[in-house]
Amino acid sequence: MKTTKSECVLALTLALVAGETVLQSDEGMWLYTDPPRRQLKEKYGFEPSDAWLEHVRQSSVRFNSGGSGSFVSEDGLILSNHHVGADSLQKFGDEQHNYYRDGFFARTRAEEKKCFDLELNVLMEIEDVTDRVNSAVKADQTPEEAFAARRAVMAAIEKESLEKTGLRSDVVTLYQGGRYHLHRFKKYTDVRLVFAPEQQIAFFGGDPDNFEYPRFDLDICFFRAYENGQPARISHFLKFSSTGPAENELVFVSGHPGHTSRSLTVDELAYLRDQRFPYAMQWLNRLEVMLIAYSARNEESARRAKEFLFGVQNSRKAREGMLAGLLDPQIMARKQADETRLRQAVAGKPELREARPAWDTITAAQKVIAQNNRPYNLLESAHGFNSTLFQIARTLLRSAEEKSKPNGDRLREFRDSNRESLELELFSEEPLYDDFEQIKLAHSLTWLVGNLGYSHPVVQLALAGKSPRDRAADLVLNTRVKDVARRKKLYAGTPQDVAAAHDPLIELARTVDAEARAVRKILETQDELKQQAYAKIAKARFAFEGTSAYPDATFTLRLAYGLVKGYEEEGRKVPFQTTFAGLYERSAAHQNQPPFDLPKRWIERKSRLDLNTPFNFVSTADIIGGNSGSPNVNRQGEFVGIIFDGNIQSLVLDFIYTEEQARAVSVHSRAILESLRQVYDAGSLADELLGKRQP
């Protein structure tokens, strides 16, 4: 760490002297509409053709459950991470089957298992709609009016596009409001599970090794996209490399980084550090403790909670690292210096005078958000009502109300262009368990009291004179929204039909809905103010830095690049890749005890494996959560590995790029082939990857 820091400070000093931002070499989560052509040419002599870019883009798949993937065969085969597939793996399980823990392999197409509610998107077309969005917002509008106007025009653009093309159409906000793009997606909703390994090997090393490197994880999961009941015929898929990347080779990462905060003002970062992250950590700690205690009851409880627990632990460790970054005075000094430099530059340019008050506007808006964020989390994000059944009940309540409004006036998730996706989730047949719903709800009602106080009117309404435990039992055991047919009926009905159902969970949602909507409106209004201000800052940044600026991550498709390259840590060289041999050594060093134990199959098949096979590798590509499952692609456009993690030093990438030690961690393409053949007897799948069609 120490080496990094002093070098960072040096880079900063140079940047200040030069009077402009010096992009760290492999920095950037680039838009496909504005790829880093200059950087790639200057540094690596590589000039991607438009065809190359289109091919990689259309081979990239977004998992709407929160991750990335890619097509790897012309028969619709998709490769992602085990931990991205986890949501589906969890939902398939029951008391007899634990696919999440034990893995799955469909030896025939007929055995491929259809996912309950998984939607995949492929980005087909991108259109800049900035001018149309901005022209809908008038300068003399109040923030409330501006927000409504912006929401309305976005919904209108999406609806028009959907009707015209039949493609899922989303207007996405980039540069915190500096640009608006219309994304048109091909959508797959018949997605079937093909293969997953045991979670033990997908997540070997568990929480201690999570976000660490060296690493030894087979974090992969295969799905297949279907259309009309047949495997989808795919024209853009990645050819699978049987050699993988070499040390210092240039690789690209095409995927969907979820969220970064690099453009945030220093005041906003301080808010994250002092309030938002501490609250998020408290909430995650509470969930983790609850889920561990629940899981310890028996094997079936552990199965029910497993994927949720993994997600919580993963978020907790990520946030710890991000918070540590915000608490690193040198990182904050860099952010402060960059902001000061830009503000000074803006002060010197009369044509950018509009941007001058932007930072203060954001600070003022942020203060209002800070005051309302706790109730927002509790009521609108439902930390006070942590239950899948509650979410379903609220969607039914709100849907009935929203659909009577014009498309542009609705809460954004209820816009026409999102209807199919919403219904896919709402009508999911995923199994829900009364005991698990009860314990989550009872704990979150207790959390509500602890955050608002017992005598708060919302708490009184929510508890209805009962203890949290009794109230949760009452709600979960008496609601009828567990029944999907019932959901469909209520969803088709009017607000009066929904009210006439007298469903206790829907009535609970109604009880707190006015307050939840009110606090959401406050935040949306302040966000509008911030968005306008950030758009001005973005404009100023464009004026100074041109296209060397890429927007913060927003779970939209991006292209990153970097070298396959080790690093130094506390004077020790960390090699660029690991091998299967290293896996067995690490397990033995921990007496094969959990979380360093190996699946039975990996113990039995050890002698069959080429132990020198590269297993995991690292690169300097600029990634963040959401990139999980992204393909690593070489200059030839071939698949050479799959992103599944970043090392602990990469967690600060949320705020700032550094390539001294921060690394993206991937599974090597050779490890995938070798383990499919030698451990899983899944030669047919390996063959498909190599383009050998099934007979």
Add this chain to the structure above:
Amino acid sequence: MKTTKSECVLALTLALVAGETVLQSDEGMWLYTDPPRRQLKEKYGFEPSDAWLEHVRQSSVRFNSGGSGSFVSEDGLILSNHHVGADSLQKFGDEQHNYYRDGFFARTRAEEKKCFDLELNVLMEIEDVTDRVNSAVKADQTPEEAFAARRAVMAAIEKESLEKTGLRSDVVTLYQGGRYHLHRFKKYTDVRLVFAPEQQIAFFGGDPDNFEYPRFDLDICFFRAYENGQPARISHFLKFSSTGPAENELVFVSGHPGHTSRSLTVDELAYLRDQRFPYAMQWLNRLEVMLIAYSARNEESARRAKEFLFGVQNSRKAREGMLAGLLDPQIMARKQADETRLRQAVAGKPELREARPAWDTITAAQKVIAQNNRPYNLLESAHGFNSTLFQIARTLLRSAEEKSKPNGDRLREFRDSNRESLELELFSEEPLYDDFEQIKLAHSLTWLVGNLGYSHPVVQLALAGKSPRDRAADLVLNTRVKDVARRKKLYAGTPQDVAAAHDPLIELARTVDAEARAVRKILETQDELKQQAYAKIAKARFAFEGTSAYPDATFTLRLAYGLVKGYEEEGRKVPFQTTFAGLYERSAAHQNQPPFDLPKRWIERKSRLDLNTPFNFVSTADIIGGNSGSPNVNRQGEFVGIIFDGNIQSLVLDFIYTEEQARAVSVHSRAILESLRQVYDAGSLADELLGKRQP
């Protein structure tokens, strides 16, 4: 639960009709100076003699690490719980030895292992000093003056007593300030470990079974008190019963309940519910998550953190249950009704007019405490500096300052009469681990930021321009207070000597000390106000209820009683005792998986055991945390079992007694004998319990 509640409501109604408190039958944690003679006589026809009471009292042992125990042989043998001995077991361990996990047995006296810093107290004499304490406080004093005067007179009484008798002398506050008693203790500081089973069997069922029943735990640990290098000769010890208690038999529990809140006003209970407990839960959740993650790294980390983790998980589950009690509207309604009744009664008695404003005084003081409790926890309770080394450093800093003051003016822990106990702890040779100290300190500095905000002056001083991780590493690696010889030297020195040491941890403690002392003073002053008000309420209660009122628990010796008796839960009868057979069945029902796995020895020796031996049993005795290790004593004054837990329904005993389902859980005396002989080949220890002297 439902049965209980409606019956509670019924009892409450009757109480209101009768216009006075009806003590639930087996309620009470009674003072030995005022035992429940009437209740015992009326209900059970039992009249304990003074000799009986003195014998049981002097057989009772207080563990200053936080628990209870009893003498069980004339050679100083003491029986307590494994989880009370945990602190010592943990400190004995190293990379090669894990006594906490694996157990210990000294086959000879020479093998008995001397504990690092364990002090045991036996209550020899009790003197009422209420009048002397109260007369030192003048009516016209400010709360600050009153607090100082009270502290001074208590220190003076203790010092006089110590000088006169040579016995440890503590003035204890009872009835929230209604009474002051001087306790004189015989003190044992040469205490040696004799026997502990594996934690697996001591805590069989782990967190899921903690605070649950039926139960199957051998939660025992034997120590021996030494004097002058020889086993202490004990005149009062409990004869060990080889039969144990029968169903519905009357048993007594003599031990040290740590803390109850039964006398608190409703406003204070609401403060616990809305603020104190939620904060405590957040802090415990944070610790639990940190300790689990640290423990997962490797076996040695797990060993280092094990006892702390157990303690945190135990507190968390207890507080969850207590909070659930406060969130039970029917319990709060009972508290409210009781308070209303007493206030109305006071309003009707002119001679009690002094008590009338007491409730409002407490509410006002509580408001000030609520405003200051967060900084108090962070700074004075050191949640922001969670490190054993920090505590040592602060003790050295403060000791140098305090010892120059008159005895009565010092912070209470530095009074002359406490010096030996303080030094025993300060000079403990317990092993401390840099990595563990660092991680605890780094996490708690982060916690400090999350609670006060980064720009708070104390945070800035504490971090000294570094990130929490770097700062913690810096402090832990550069302090020299790890060295006990160094501690002794600094402890003997002047404030100037301590300053001249330039120890970074001592300097950190100095940096925050003014603020820590200031907030402590605020709380002490408000506590004084509350104490005066509670004393008036106590006086009023005495006027109405006489000796039927017992004081809240304060980790002072108490006598409880009750019947060995099962209960009903959700329509199912829960039997009064379990057997060894049940242990094996429960383990098998969980596929012998942790935390339901059995130690190797228990699997191998199963056939030797009489499986019908009673293992654990429950009684209606009124207990709470701190009672762990308390003996169950029959009418004949014999040891029949040892308290180690309460069931989940007992957790509300903090606020209110109920005997419908709340039960104290004990290990049966026969289970102890049988397992010592058949599982541990510790027949000599069993013989000693039965009074057969070693040859």
